[in-house]
Amino acid sequence: MLIGRVIGDLVATQKHASHEGRKLLLVQPLNLDDTPRGVALLAVDSVGAGVHEKVLVVLEGRAAGEALGRRAAPVDAAIVGIIDQVTIDR
Amino acid sequence: MLIGRVIGDLVATQKHASHEGRKLLLVQPLNLDDTPRGVALLAVDSVGAGVHEKVLVVLEGRAAGEALGRRAAPVDAAIVGIIDQVTIDR
Amino acid sequence: MLIGRVIGDLVATQKHASHEGRKLLLVQPLNLDDTPRGVALLAVDSVGAGVHEKVLVVLEGRAAGEALGRRAAPVDAAIVGIIDQVTIDR
């Protein structure tokens, strides 16, 4: 799983039937010091996350489908938590 | 999922039986400012996408198979939406 | 699988129901000489690992779900061992 910040969303009119009603969010992966890391990705929301929130993202198809409670969903990334606190103790 | 643009297609005469009748499209991944990012990939179409359209792509085998409604399809990427609008709010 | 060191943990109040009661640990991947390699990742613990311990991590959704004994868990990485010794013989 990775830590990211929701930075936007996406509208697609013509889409796979199983995506109807799903919120597709743009997520910017973060380093541990909250600076952006790499390129933004698209994840389906499963916890009611909103823009600017710091979130926990799973990056694998089976896991993302499970997050939506639909094993058959054609998704490969999902938001599975809203993060309150990260504690680092090197 | 990632955002890309359809830039071409591919013809293969000798192919796995389950690919018969499938449209294989070349997709160029895009950055958020619509500039190309990395190398083009091949994705099976599940929504009737055409050349020049901006599309939503899943990059995982199980998810791509589900997009085609065939859990057993030997594919690892599928186009699952045609994108109308991307809203970024950093 | 990769070798890493636990360097912290994460608290998320709003999370997917199947994550309740799971410990989410921050793991820094290591080179063979124990120097850090790349960015830290988040893994669910399945063996009772603690901060500073050197651990064995699986990085794939199905495997991580199996580590938790829950095929349906929306996770993509899990700690599956605490490492005692690495022997290198080039």
Added chain:
Amino acid sequence: MLIGRVIGDLVATQKHASHEGRKLLLVQPLNLDDTPRGVALLAVDSVGAGVHEKVLVVLEGRAAGEALGRRAAPVDAAIVGIIDQVTIDR
């Protein structure tokens, strides 16, 4: 899926039982202008591809197993087509 060229093969005497009788080919991934891209990989053949042919490769375990018609095969890449023509229209 990616486009590659078959550049060789591999012989392994001691191998997993389910690999018996399978042809393991070395495939060099290609850019759209047919120049080599990155390192060669090993893929199981499912369409009777030969050396020098331009092929379509799936890079995921479930998909590769399906290509062989064996869901249980321990493979993570398979050749699923021989490419005739790639049309690019940017």
Added chain:
Amino acid sequence: MLIGRVIGDLVATQKHASHEGRKLLLVQPLNLDDTPRGVALLAVDSVGAGVHEKVLVVLEGRAAGEALGRRAAPVDAAIVGIIDQVTIDR
């Protein structure tokens, strides 16, 4: 699949129950000219490979589990062959 050389092993006393009795080997991925490529990874052995041997590795959870004959094993890489000969014909 990739080609690698076994360069060591790993001992973990506290580990997931399904790993008991499994040999965990350190594998250095190789280029086609047998020079090392990237960082070493950990793979479960399914063919009785030993240190210094050149091996065939699958890098995906489902495939690795199949190699062990245990669909439920929390592993993401497995050695599935000992390589005798690689023929390159560019």
